[in-house]
Amino acid sequence: MARIGFIGLGNMGGGMAANLAKAGHEVRAFDLSEAALARAEGAGCTRAASAAEAARDADFVVTMLPAGRHVVSVYQDEVFAAVPPSAVLLDCSTIDVASARAVIAAAAERGLAMVDAPVSGGIAAANGGTLTFMVGGTDDAFAKGEPILAAMGKAVIHAGAAGAGQAAKICNNIILGATMVATCEGFALAQKLGLDPQTFYDIASKATSQSWSMTSYCPLPGVGPTSPADNGYQGGFAAALMLKDLKLAVEAAGAAGASVPMGAAAGALYQAFVNGDDQGLDFSAIIKLLDGTQHKG
Numbered sequence: 001m002a003r004i005g006f007i008g009l010g011n012m013g014g015g016m017a018a019n020l021a022k023a024g025h026e027v028r029a030f031d032l033s034e035a036a037l038a039r040a041e042g043a044g045c046t047r048a049a050s051a052a053e054a055a056r057d058a059d060f061v062v063t064m065l066p067a068g069r070h071v072v073s074v075y076q077d078e079v080f081a082a083v084p085p086s087a088v089l090l091d092c093s094t095i096d097v098a099s100a101r102a103v104i105a106a107a108a109e110r111g112l113a114m115v116d117a118p119v120s121g122g123i124a125a126a127n128g129g130t131l132t133f134m135v136g137g138t139d140d141a142f143a144k145g146e147p148i149l150a151a152m153g154k155a156v157i158h159a160g161a162a163g164a165g166q167a168a169k170i171c172n173n174i175i176l177g178a179t180m181v182a183t184c185e186g187f188a189l190a191q192k193l194g195l196d197p198q199t200f201y202d203i204a205s206k207a208t209s210q211s212w213s214m215t216s217y218c219p220l221p222g223v224g225p226t227s228p229a230d231n232g233y234q235g236g237f238a239a240a241l242m243l244k245d246l247k248l249a250v251e252a253a254g255a256a257g258a259s260v261p262m263g264a265a266a267g268a269l270y271q272a273f274v275n276g277d278d279q280g281l282d283f284s285a286i287i288k289l290l291d292g293t294q295h296k297g
Contacts, residue, residue, distance in 0.1 A: 001023075001025050001026060002025050002026070002060055003025075003026045003058050004020055004026065004027045004028070004058060005027075005028050005029075005051075005055040005056070005058035005060070005061040005079075005083075006020065006027050006028070006029045006030070006040075006045065006061075006064075007029075007051045007054050007061065007062070007063045007065070007074060008031060008063055008065045009031035009037065009040050010031070010033075010064065010066075011123050011238075012064055012092075012126045013031070013036075013064030013126075014036055014039055014043075014126075015123065015129075016064060016119075016152045017029050017043065017045050017062075018040070018043035018044065018045070018127070019126075019129040019151060020062070020148070020151055021044035022043075022044065025151070027040075027044070027045040028046045028048045028053070028054045028058070029045040029046065029054060030047075030048040030049070030050060030051050030054040050078065051074050051079060051082075052078040052082040055078065055087070056082045057083075060087065060088050060089075060090060060148050061079055061083060061087060061089045061090065062090045062091075062092060062148070063079075063089075063090070063091045063092065064093055065091075065093045065095075066093070067244075068095035068098075068099030069099075070093070071093050071099060072099055072103050075091075075103050075107070076103075080106070080107070080112070085110075085111055085112065087112060087113075088112075088113045088114070088115075088145050088148075089107055089112055089113065089114035089115070090114075090115055090145045090148060090149065091103070091115070092118060092133070093118065094118045094166065094169050094170075094241075094245060095116075095118075095166060096166065096248055096251065096252070097166045097170075097252055098163075100116040100136065100163045100165070100166045101162045101163040104136075104163070105162070113140065113141040113144055115135050115136060115142055115162075116136045116164075116165040116166050117133045117135045117136075117149055117165050118133075118165050118166055118168075118169035119133055119134075119153070120169065120172060120173075122235075122237040123235050124235065124236070125153075125154075126152075129151070129153065129154075130154040131152055131153035132153060132156075132157070133149045133152075133155065133157065133165075134168035134172070135149070135159055135164075136159050136160055136161060136162050136163050136166065136167070136168075137162055137165075138161070138162075166248075170248045170249040170252055171249065173242065173245040173246065173249065174249040174250075174260060176212075176213065176242075177242050177266040177283070178262040178263055179211050179212070179213045180217075180219065180242075180283060180284055180286060181265075181266045182213075183211060183214050183218075183219060184219050184284070184286050184287035184290050184291075185290055186204065187200065187219060187220055187287065188287060191291070197223050198222070201214070201218065201220075201224055205224070213284070217236075217284055218284075219284035219286070219287040228281075228282035228285075229284055232281075233282040233284065233285035234281070234282070236283070236284070237283050238280060238281070238282065238283065239270055239273055239274055239278070239279060239280075239283045239285060239286065240274050240280070241283070242270055243270040243274050246263060246266055246267035246270060249263050250263055250267055269286060269290075270283070270286060272289060273285070273286050273288075273289045273294065276289070276294050277294075278294055
């Protein structure tokens, strides 16, 4: 079993660290939140006093942090100096492609193997160990990191060179964000036209409009498989995080000269939704903006 330093124990990282401990690894965990540290200890992790302490003598370091600036800072200021030369670094945060490439290049300059490995699946998948990892980095770094990622997920896919994991994640989520908006529009309109939501679901889920957003994550309570809509839109993937990913995608599209009008429109709608009082809700709660039931901030 491996010694793993885990940095970032939020809604996603907490479950991921717990699964590594459950798999028998020695996990030293760090977060700025006392509550998150206490939960990690309860799940079998050992508390670390700092990111550097979590990384010291680790075989692997896993990070799950909010944004590119946090990733760059943690690695440059604490992790690089603390880890042994044999350590493998796995950043599972969703950040901009440029920052991912920069920090992996900085790791390579120090002789350290590192990949960017953002995830898809949300909180339930993080807790259940069924995440999908999209991984960017060298073949060697991917091969070294794959067994650790596999302990937290159902699929670990090598997307390409450094930064390719982040590219795959934002392309995936620009599709997801736009698809969810369209799904919500359809259900909101169906109700306005007098259709029973379950009846419309029974039709649409077997017709050409079928999508993951509809049949696995229906935005209306009591329709389809259990989803955050059945829990007051709590848990799942926060609307603010979807907005973050859509902004990253639109920025990347601008840099690449790509046209993403649907993604940009979805981003504008999520911005309007996040500006209200419901910003902490799951991203499927965007239906509240479209059907007029959103609380106004």
